[in-house]
Amino acid sequence: MLxxxxxxxxxxxxxxxxxxxxxxxxRFLKLGVGLAAGMAAGPLFAPRxxxxxxxxxxxxxxxxxxxxxxxxxxxxxxxxxxTNFYEFATSRDQIVERAEAFATRPWTVEVAGEVKHAGxxxxxxxxxxxxxxxxxxxxxxxxxxxxxxxxxxxxxxDVVKRLEPTSKxxxxxxxxxxxxxRMPGQKRPVLEWPYVEGLRLDEALNPLTVLAVGAYGxxxxxxxxxxxxxxxxxxxxxxxxxxxxxxxxxxxxxxTSWNRSSPDEYGFYANVNPDVSxxxxxxxxxxxxxxxxxxxxxxFNGYGEEVAHLYQNMDLSKFF
Amino acid sequence: xxxxxIVWWAVFAALSAPLAWLGVLAATDGLGANPIEFVTRYLGDxxxxxxxxxxxxxxxxxxxxxxxxxxxxxxxxxxxxxYAVLHVSSYVVLDQFFDWAAIWADVIKRxxxxxxxxxVAILSLLAATSWAGAVRRLGAKxxxxxxxxxxAAALLACLHYAWMVKADLTGPALHAAVLAVLLGVRMAAxxxxxxxxxxxx
Numbered sequence: 379m380l381x382x383x384x385x386x387x388x389x390x391x392x393x394x395x396x397x398x399x400x401x402x403x404x405r406f407l408k409l410g411v412g413l414a415a416g417m418a419a420g421p422l423f424a425p426r427x428x429x430x431x432x433x434x435x436x437x438x439x440x441x442x443x444x445x446x447x448x449x450x451x452x453x454x455x456x457x458x459x460x461t462n463f464y465e466f467a468t469s470r471d472q473i474v475e476r477a478e479a480f481a482t483r484p485w486t487v488e489v490a491g492e493v494k495h496a497g498x499x500x501x502x503x504x505x506x507x508x509x510x511x512x513x514x515x516x517x518x519x520x521x522x523x524x525x526x527x528x529x530x531x532x533x534x535x536d537v538v539k540r541l542e543p544t545s546k547x548x549x550x551x552x553x554x555x556x557x558x559x560r561m562p563g564q565k566r567p568v569l570e571w572p573y574v575e576g577l578r579l580d581e582a583l584n585p586l587t588v589l590a591v592g593a594y595g596x597x598x599x600x601x602x603x604x605x606x607x608x609x610x611x612x613x614x615x616x617x618x619x620x621x622x623x624x625x626x627x628x629x630x631x632x633x634t635s636w637n638r639s640s641p642d643e644y645g646f647y648a649n650v651n652p653d654v655s656x657x658x659x660x661x662x663x664x665x666x667x668x669x670x671x672x673x674x675x676x677x678f679n680g681y682g683e684e685v686a687h688l689y690q691n692m693d694l695s696k697f698f
Numbered sequence: 699x700x701x702x703x704i705v706w707w708a709v710f711a712a713l714s715a716p717l718a719w720l721g722v723l724a725a726t727d728g729l730g731a732n733p734i735e736f737v738t739r740y741l742g743d744x745x746x747x748x749x750x751x752x753x754x755x756x757x758x759x760x761x762x763x764x765x766x767x768x769x770x771x772x773x774x775x776x777x778x779x780x781y782a783v784l785h786v787s788s789y790v791v792l793d794q795f796f797d798w799a800a801i802w803a804d805v806i807k808r809x810x811x812x813x814x815x816x817x818v819a820i821l822s823l824l825a826a827t828s829w830a831g832a833v834r835r836l837g838a839k840x841x842x843x844x845x846x847x848x849x850a851a852a853l854l855a856c857l858h859y860a861w862m863v864k865a866d867l868t869g870p871a872l873h874a875a876v877l878a879v880l881l882g883v884r885m886a887a888x889x890x891x892x893x894x895x896x897x898x899x
Binding site: 453455456459460464468470523566568569639640655657658659660662663665667668670671672 | 730731732734735792794795800803804807808810862864865866868
């Protein structure tokens, strides 16, 4: 007899919204406000050009990782259109518009600091030895929404190990492209540019941490952080730095953008934690995009078994 | 139709249009990936805009001597109240789904929600005393003093918006600038009235 033990981040069947209920709700919402108005205005909301899925973006030979949340993935269209990427704009509609023509090849990543193989790498070379794998994670934004995203990428640990950090390296710092001509949102000092993020080396080496190049089986769209972004599923979304051009190994804790902007709101660690209330939002609950009711947020976004040991003896309300 | 009536109905229609448009968006799947957030923010935006618009007639009167504008004040103010109530309802019903413990925690812990709720409390008082009979019952002086609360409401609403925003203060700054102009016009008129001795005509 086969006995399967359920991981903390897997979801019981009863938790997921049954497809039929979901569909009924959509139908109800659509009918509720007035069919006539809907019919008349319908053509206004034809899908934007450029969002149709061109097949040349398909990523081939994807390995199915064991890290998969057993829940229906968020609709791809919502993943593409609902995002924060202040490098392009602060309004979600504008982000998609302005990111559309963003060129993601050629793309190089500079590796620097306490590391043996420092240098400038073509992004494809940096990841070449790895087979792409699919990780289905819940993406939990600090704004208290979440999505189920089938990321495609490689474990950051493999890349770090190939680059061989020196014995002095204790942190990994990441930097987003800074090019206001291509990323017009950077023309205004909404945040200090370029966007920077960082992880402790042991966090970077955790098997859950991924450098993502795709989602939903295709290469990333620019607004989602193409061509290469970080995904750290037990941390709030803003840790997942996008469009990375520099990776630096450091001895000391590197600065991080949101922490620099509002230190009392955003810490270096930014682990998902329902018990540590944020001055702006209670983090006790979250709304999965597509759901009506909020659900309870899980500590470490449900990945406690895999990552809680990293923070033993740390006061997580202090190191938030 | 009298010109004044036409203006009244035009303003009425202009203020209903955002609500109608929201209905169209809802009916056509146009609310985006996070419809609850969209609806709440949309209603909040229009509550603030209507509230600023309610301060405009007096400024128009001062600047251009358009006395008729003052007759629009109550209707525009009641629209501001209506949008504010819908905005709060969206938060209470759609966002929190009557989780009163979470709502109360928000009100006491998060200053932007404290400011927002205070705004709605003030607007409720003003709306409740907006009918003609209320002026008689309260006495013109008391009524006027009470309805100066609209300035507090407008200031709090702007603060609510500014404190809510994460990093980009463009929107809050724009609305605050409009409020500053509207208040500036009143202040200039007030000081002028005090400094210029009245002359018999």
